Amino acid sequence: MSRFRLFLGLLAVVDAAVAHPLGNNTVNRQAVIAISPDETRVTYHLDLAEIPTLAEGIAADADRNGQTSDAEWGGWARRRAEDIMRRLDLKLGDQALALRVEGLEWRLAPGEAGLPVLRMRMRYAASPAVSPMRVSLRYQDRYETARPGWKEICLSGLEGVVVTASNVPDSDRSRSLTDFRLPFGASAPQELSASAELIIPAETVRPERDPLARENSAGFPAASDGTFHTIRSGSWREAWAFFRLGMHHIAVGFDHLAFLFGLLLLSSRLGDVVKVVTAFTLAHSVTLGLAANGWVRAPGEVIEPAIALTIVYVGALGARRRHPGHGVWLAFSFGLVHGFGFASALAESLASRSDSGGHWLLNIASFNLGIETLQLLLVSLAFPLLRFSERFAWAHRAEMTASLGVMAAGLGWLVVRLADG
Known part of the structure; x- marks a missing residue:
């Protein structure tokens, strides 16, 4: 009887993989949008599970020698950052903002079945030509929208900018794609667009510390450490x-x-x-x-x-x-x-x-x-x-x-x- 009770107990356990969107084929992303009077910034986190990482590692092997080196991964990451940037639409009022890449960090870490997973963080910025007092903001993510995974956007104002209305929260729910826990029965966010109404002050009051500096940096070394960066194909x-x-x-x-x-x-x-x-x-x-x-x-x-x-x-x-x-x-x-x-x-x-x-x-x-x-x-x-x-x-x-x-x-x-x- 104890064997049956043990098996039933195992069936009753709710596995975390059932409750959250992560799986061996997911591509998870988070966009942190921060608006200041003179600049709009998008910090874009990307988390590739084992199968996408394996596929991208093979694609990144430029010399086709069966091994993806640290340099090849770096080149692939730079190309991917540019590709994602071209698929992010950002408008402030009637003005389309031209994003530029300001930072890129990446690393591979151990995943399931002895395979690695890839984590990236890209920093984009755009400077508007004017700073109106009241303005709307529109954001659209067109990067691989059909891929399954966690899709999160959070938006906030900096340096006196007030967000009067927004269809996305200002909180980081996944701690930069490191915590995918959800309430029972809740589904993963699938946010690919955001809209907000802003009040930009005439005078800027700069805080002592930029709120973006408090982002969770887990898993992103300041420089490449050469660990888990080789995928043999x-x-x-x-x-x-x-x-x-x-x-x-x-x-x-x-x-x-x-x-x-x-x-x-x-x-x-x-x-x-x-x-x-x-x-x-x-x-x-x-x-x-x-x-x-x-x-x-x-x-x-x-x-x-x-x-x-x-x-x-x-x-x-x-x-x-x-x-x-x-x-x-x-x-x-x-x-x-x-x-x-x-x-x-x-x-x-x-x-x-x-x-x-x-x-x-x-x-x-x-x-x-x-x-x-x-x-x-x-x-x-x-x-x-x-x-x-x-x-x-x-x-x-x-x-x-x-x-x-x-x-x-x-x-x-x-x-x-x-x-x-």
């Missing part, structure tokens, strides 16, 4: 990286694990388990490949609740002691849905590189193989324990409780994902 190195990411993805994918456990509860023989797991594997491999290459697309606001519904369904079948003969087709059809969920972890990065040769196909296969390796390992451990427990009197109650736990977990995910959508 090559088809087999990439494949190994994606294999590790696939294993990590299923290890923290509690919704997929709950569905798989629900299927195990519906299977009483080893032959049934083999058929069900094979059907699930084939199905999500198909949609993973199609979606990751961009051939088919399914909106996350539909797929994520649908995955939760599959978990509710298999849990309900187990609780009602109904072990349908169409279990293989059930696993296959629901596996198609779960494949879209797996694809969300790497679709954008791999789709953008699908025209660069056959590596993208090898990477997809490696990612999927990593998923299957850990999945089969967990099944090989769980199924014998389930069958061994059948010799005890409490087995029926434990199986019923476990099925109810799977169903409850699915309902919880369903409610949260519908609220986020």
Whole structure:
């Protein structure tokens, strides 16, 4: 009985990766806009997760020697800062402000599965030709707007400038993209534009200290320290990286694990388990490949609740002691849905590189193989324990409780994902 209680306890844990937008494919950004009478500044933080960092590291390898050096990363960062600047629209009244790059900091840090993540901070500034007493400000971010991730804007006045109205807060909610905690049920900000009404004083009263100086500088050394700056590429190195990411993805994918456990509860023989797991594997491999290459697309606001519904369904079948003969087709059809969920972890990065040769196909296969390796390992451990427990009197109650736990977990995910959508 203790094994079942332990498993149910694990299902009840809300993993941080489910509640916040971070994942292996996210590109997170924050724009801190500060307006003074003589200058408008935008401090732009960028946080690339493991898969985008891997893809960009390969792109930054200018001499194609299979290693991205510190100098190559620096050149890539400068080009990216210029590219982002051209995609930021800033207007003060009717005047379009011309931003200029005033500072750039970057570093790579350890991420999941032994891969690095990239953090950048760019400082832009623009000087208006006039300083009217009352004026409106408009800001628009057009940089890779479709990429999933945290999108935050905060805006404040400096040196006597008063913000009378704004559609974004003046507080730094993520501490410069270092803290992604959210209240339960809350979704990550998706702010790509801002508007505000300002009063600019005729006389400037300068504070003793610039508020921008209090920004969190965690993870940004004053100069390059040469640490974690090398990404080794090559088809087999990439494949190994994606294999590790696939294993990590299923290890923290509690919704997929709950569905798989629900299927195990519906299977009483080893032959049934083999058929069900094979059907699930084939199905999500198909949609993973199609979606990751961009051939088919399914909106996350539909797929994520649908995955939760599959978990509710298999849990309900187990609780009602109904072990349908169409279990293989059930696993296959629901596996198609779960494949879209797996694809969300790497679709954008791999789709953008699908025209660069056959590596993208090898990477997809490696990612999927990593998923299957850990999945089969967990099944090989769980199924014998389930069958061994059948010799005890409490087995029926434990199986019923476990099925109810799977169903409850699915309902919880369903409610949260519908609220986020």
